[in-house]
Amino acid sequence: MRVRLIYSRRDGACFVPHTALPQVFSRSAARAGLRLMMTQGFSPRPKFSFGPELPAGVVALNEPADIFLQDTTPDNLPERLNSSLPEGFRVSGATFPPEDAPSLGKSCIAAEYLIRHTQSLSLTDYITSFYGASLLEMGDVDGWLRVVTSEPSKNPIGAFVRNLREKSIITGWHQLNIVRLRVILS
Amino acid sequence: MTEFDEFSSPQWRLMSQVSRPSRYCGSEWRPYPPVSWDDAKLRVCLAFPDVYEVGMSYYGFQLIGSFIASMGRGYIADRAYCSWPDMKELMQQQKIPLTSTEHKKPVKDFDVLAFTLPHETSYTNILTMIFLAGVPMEKFMRRDDTPLVIAGGYGAYNPDVMGRFIDVFCVGEAEALLPELLPLIEGTKGRPRSERLTEISRLPGFYVPEYPHDGLVERQYTHQFHTLHSMIVPSVGIVHDRAAVELFRGCGRGCRFCQAGMTNRPVRERPEPQAARSILDIVASTGYEEAGLLSLASCDYSGIETLIDDLSPVLNERRAKLSLPSLRMDGFSVGLAEKLEGIRSKHGGITFAPEAGTQRLRDVINKGITEDMITSCLTEIFSRGWERVKLYFMMGLPTETDDDLDAIAELSHMTLKLGRSLGHKRTTVSVSVSGFVPKPHTPFQWERQNSIDELREKGRRIKSQIHDRAVSLSYHEPEQTFLEGLLSRGDKNTADVILTAWNNGASFDSWTEHFSLQRWLEAFGHCGLDTEHYTRERQEDEILPWDFVNVGVSKNFLKHERHKAYSGKLTPDCRISCSACGVGCRL
Numbered sequence: 001m002r003v004r005l006i007y008s009r010r011d012g013a014c015f016v017p018h019t020a021l022p023q024v025f026s027r028s029a030a031r032a033g034l035r036l037m038m039t040q041g042f043s044p045r046p047k048f049s050f051g052p053e054l055p056a057g058v059v060a061l062n063e064p065a066d067i068f069l070q071d072t073t074p075d076n077l078p079e080r081l082n083s084s085l086p087e088g089f090r091v092s093g094a095t096f097p098p099e100d101a102p103s104l105g106k107s108c109i110a111a112e113y114l115i116r117h118t119q120s121l122s123l124t125d126y127i128t129s130f131y132g133a134s135l136l137e138m139g140d141v142d143g144w145l146r147v148v149t150s151e152p153s154k155n156p157i158g159a160f161v162r163n164l165r166e167k168s169i170i171t172g173w174h175q176l177n178i179v180r181l182r183v184i185l186s
Numbered sequence: 187m188t189e190f191d192e193f194s195s196p197q198w199r200l201m202s203q204v205s206r207p208s209r210y211c212g213s214e215w216r217p218y219p220p221v222s223w224d225d226a227k228l229r230v231c232l233a234f235p236d237v238y239e240v241g242m243s244y245y246g247f248q249l250i251g252s253f254i255a256s257m258g259r260g261y262i263a264d265r266a267y268c269s270w271p272d273m274k275e276l277m278q279q280q281k282i283p284l285t286s287t288e289h290k291k292p293v294k295d296f297d298v299l300a301f302t303l304p305h306e307t308s309y310t311n312i313l314t315m316i317f318l319a320g321v322p323m324e325k326f327m328r329r330d331d332t333p334l335v336i337a338g339g340y341g342a343y344n345p346d347v348m349g350r351f352i353d354v355f356c357v358g359e360a361e362a363l364l365p366e367l368l369p370l371i372e373g374t375k376g377r378p379r380s381e382r383l384t385e386i387s388r389l390p391g392f393y394v395p396e397y398p399h400d401g402l403v404e405r406q407y408t409h410q411f412h413t414l415h416s417m418i419v420p421s422v423g424i425v426h427d428r429a430a431v432e433l434f435r436g437c438g439r440g441c442r443f444c445q446a447g448m449t450n451r452p453v454r455e456r457p458e459p460q461a462a463r464s465i466l467d468i469v470a471s472t473g474y475e476e477a478g479l480l481s482l483a484s485c486d487y488s489g490i491e492t493l494i495d496d497l498s499p500v501l502n503e504r505r506a507k508l509s510l511p512s513l514r515m516d517g518f519s520v521g522l523a524e525k526l527e528g529i530r531s532k533h534g535g536i537t538f539a540p541e542a543g544t545q546r547l548r549d550v551i552n553k554g555i556t557e558d559m560i561t562s563c564l565t566e567i568f569s570r571g572w573e574r575v576k577l578y579f580m581m582g583l584p585t586e587t588d589d590d591l592d593a594i595a596e597l598s599h600m601t602l603k604l605g606r607s608l609g610h611k612r613t614t615v616s617v618s619v620s621g622f623v624p625k626p627h628t629p630f631q632w633e634r635q636n637s638i639d640e641l642r643e644k645g646r647r648i649k650s651q652i653h654d655r656a657v658s659l660s661y662h663e664p665e666q667t668f669l670e671g672l673l674s675r676g677d678k679n680t681a682d683v684i685l686t687a688w689n690n691g692a693s694f695d696s697w698t699e700h701f702s703l704q705r706w707l708e709a710f711g712h713c714g715l716d717t718e719h720y721t722r723e724r725q726e727d728e729i730l731p732w733d734f735v736n737v738g739v740s741k742n743f744l745k746h747e748r749h750k751a752y753s754g755k756l757t758p759d760c761r762i763s764c765s766a767c768g769v770g771c772r773l
């Protein structure tokens with residue numbers, strides 16, 4: 001049974017690499033007593049689908065992940081997972097996509113970010129020129145720049161940061177604060 | 187909704203600028219509710235002198251952390267790891283001190299900074315951590331409210347090497363030592379440092395370099411070792427990312443080069459039902475997919491078959507498996523390995539440690555395996571379907587000749603031939619050879635250590651005799667082996683060398699990319715010390731720097747074993763026949 005989780009990553013958990021997420025969730029599920037569906041093949045592993053990759057050091061508030069349970073879903077799934085997830089991870093909701101729903105990867109159509117430069121440098125022009133037509137919305141919110149881009153897996157936020165570095169506008173990640181507010185699903 | 191605390195933390199800023207920030211992020215699942223910092227009766231920071239992914243793989247801290255919690259006295263047992271050089275530099279520049287993993291508190295705010303001394307090439311990292319914590323390096327500069335810097339582990343068996351930096355050495359096992367030490371530290375809070383240290387020095391098993399007492403420091407051990415029912419699970423990959431259960435402590439085999447075998451006697455087994463319960467509890471509570479059966483030679487555990495048979499069905503159900511870290515070279519062990527791994531994992535290969543190429547030399551080191559055992563063991567593994575074999579050897583062992591070295595290549599080719607003759611065309615043999623380091627409290631503690639050139643020449647000799655691409659040879663850097671030897675049998679003066687080398691930039695000496703032998707040679711020169719003095723053969727009537735530590739086995743026993751080594755005489759496993767080593771477990 002497919003379950004779509006919405007979870008957040010705060011504090012140190014923002015530095016857990018994307019590649020470590022399957023293990024974090026599979027062990028958490030095991031601690032919560034949930035049995036996951038396994039992939040086929042030579043070395044079966046729990047089946048997962050995660051949202052578009054985030055680079056280390058980005059706070060994420062509403063990230064999607066599909067897990068596949070062997071049994072029927074318990075009522076209190078978010079609570080059960082939350083008591084077994086590592087520090088910094090928190091599940092806020094679980095939904096059940098219909099049988100014929102497209103995969104999570106195909107469903108992530110846009111992403112909403114908050115971005116600011118630690119010395120209040122305006123990033124508006126850089127964002128506009130870097131994202132071009134992929135920039136769907138942009139505006140100021142409480143000292144942050146709120147940015148919505150399309151197709152987050154094709155337009156990763158990490159590429160924007162690298163671009164700023166290459167242009168010597170910033171010297172490194174520590175000069176930016178980035179939050180992904182949510183991944184927008186179709 | 188637009189304020190995010192994490193961005194204002196200094197650690198966040200640091201992590202955003204370093205390589206592999208995940209090793210500092212502290213995201214973990216922990217099996218216990220946090221002890222409140224303010225309410226804690228005592229705050230202990232367990233400090234591992236290497237990076238997180240290495241230190242977090244260390245079973246000892248899982249055990250000690252859980253043991254301190256089980257004391258039920260409201261003590262905090264947090265952890266700290268060594269910062270990689272890029273992080274160290276940033277912390278220095280920005281004046282941000284070393285913080286603990288769980289409570290994220292400056293290490294300097296703890297009552298106790300407790301190091302483990304896992305191997306000699308980690309010693310400079312201890313200085314890095316003391317420095318980054320903001321604790322004075324020199325003991326006379328430490329104030330009454332500076333954390334007590336304590337250390338345990340193998341390095342505590344030759345404590346003077348690090349004695350300049352460590353306030354208290356804990357000689358032996360945590361379960362025997364900490365229930366004495368920690369309440370005393372708690373009860374003497376606020377009193378002058380010198381008074382507290384004097385009191386600690388009167389307890390058995392503790393060595394306080396400033397307050398030495400007459401007589402030996404006796405290693406303390408327990409028959410009631412602590413049982414884990416869960417473990418801390420890191421969110422990021424570590425070196426040994428699995429559950430771990432200690433089946434027994436000590437080893438009765440009596441390999442003459444082995445410090446662990448000599449210093450952990452007597453053999454004490456955990457009852458099989460207790461081990462089984464522990465594994466099931468840990469796997470269920472942590473979600474780990476694998477549980478390692480830890481011990482010095484786990485196949486020797488008397489309940490090993492029962493344990494595997496009891497657990498396999500339950501673990502299979504959970505898709506978890508057991509693993510053995512090392513295998514004995516006999517049919518029994520191969521049978522166990524097959525039970526554990528199944529056909530599927532045979533691609534992973536199988537590892538053995540014959541240690542020496544000839545039977546003569548294996549008898550010298552009391553390895554306790556014969557040519558026949560090796561042949562039948564190898565035949566067994568190939569017949570059961572394995573085709574990748576890894577073999578561990580040592581070079582530079584006492585009495586070694588060219589014949590012994592040549593035999594390493596011969597044995598490796600023989601293994602390959604055997605595999606091919608049993609139908610495995612794709613047989614591969616990986617041979618790993620490391621330089622022998624004489625260790626304190628072993629029968630070989632008096633032996634001369636080979637020079638770098640000797641070891642390199644020996645490595646070349648073996649390599650030149652390997653002429654099949656299916657056999658691969660790797661040998662450990664002789665420079666690092668050399669340093670390990672210098673520090674392992676060091677003395678009070680060695681501490682000055684360590685400080686000098688550290689001041690000149692030495693750190694992470696077990697990491698090839700950071701190690702510089704030149705820096706160490708200069709440090710020895712600067713301190714007016716000759717490296718030869720430390721690698722030379724010691725006289726049997728000489729007072730050795732570690733003689734004042736009694737680990738249990740007597741010096742007479744060690745001498746006797748050394749003489750037996752020279753005449754190639756074997757000493758049986760002490761579980762079969764007591765060899766009166768001095769531990770006195772049969773009395």
